[in-house]
Amino acid sequence: MVYSDHMSSSECTDMAGAIDGYLEYLDLVKGRSANTVRAYGADLRAAFEGVRTLDGFTLDHCRDVLDWAVENGDAKATLARIASSLRGFGSWLVHTGVLQVNPAAGLQTPKTSRTLPRVLREDQVGGVLEQARAHAHREPSEGDPGPTPKDIRDWVMLEVLYATGIRVSELAGADVEDLGGNGDPGSRSLRVVGKGDKTRVVPFGPTVEAALHEWLAVRAGMLPASGVTRAAQPALFLGARGGRIDVRQVRTVVHRATGGAGVPEIAPHGLRHSAATAVLDGGADLRVVQQLLGHTSMNTTQIYTHVGTERLRVVYKRAHPRSGSQD
Secondary structure, eight states: OOOOSOOOTTTTTBHHHHHHHHHHHHHHTSOOOHHHHHHHHHHHHHHTTTOOBGGGOOHHHHHHHHHHHHHTTOOHHHHHHHHHHHHHHHHHHHHTTSOSSOTTTTOOOOSOTTOOOOOOOHHHHHHHHHHHHHHHTOOOBTTBOOOOHHHHHHHHHHHHHHHHOOOHHHHHHOBGGGBTTTTOGGGOEEEEEOGGGOEEEEEOOHHHHHHHHHHHHHGGGGSOSOHHHHHHOOBSSBOTTSSBOOHHHHHHHHHHHHHTTTSOOOOHHHHHHHHHHHHHHTTOOHHHHHHHHTOSOHHHHTHHHHHHHHHHHHHHHHHOTTSOOOO
């Protein structure tokens, strides 16, 4: 096999093709071992699962990937390898002229696999959701025809992410029929397929039920005109072209929603962390949170107890007269 560092026009935008090209480069040019190439390939395919084009290769996305690995309890050596594979992939894309700048150049390996998740307070999340809801129900005005199906979709996705704590990939992979097993939000449950193809059912409340009814009522407005495509598209949430929404689009929605609501901007995984913390703060057993999030090991879920402890420390320092606070 002869390696070429020139990519076709389709490969220049196709994520899967770019990853294959990079692995070929590692094998034929750099002479990396088969185990190394296999490990880097697994890292990159997992990192960009559901991302179809190189537009989704951003520093924020790479940081999200490491957040997922931290939550999964991956060892420090694994975190370092994932970061290295992302930086190397970006460097190769610059070398081949596909990208001008390496998105992962500034990516740092987390210092510890016990890093506390970044979360929003309940009132902060409430502000984000209320702003999204208001935008999806705004009155038409001059120059603004009013809410679109996309506006309603964005609001409902945020509601579902926070209410259930599911992963972005699980949200993107959900079908309409996964609502209660028959497409009915009235069941107040959603079946999702998590890591390792493990299926679980997550509950939600009446607020999300009502929101989903609104979305399903306008969902057809985002489908193509073709009746065949309309009937054949099972995805619960749709992208701009009527296909299944991809994880990059979901991340963009979350970043814009938090950035525009005057709260610390977080990645979608931050909503997952916030949901888990809220459930624990409400008195739920740690095993309930483990089941809700789809964690295989209780050790992974245990990190959320540290978030609660950190919050308690902050509140105590602010409120207790003998805390030593100078405020």
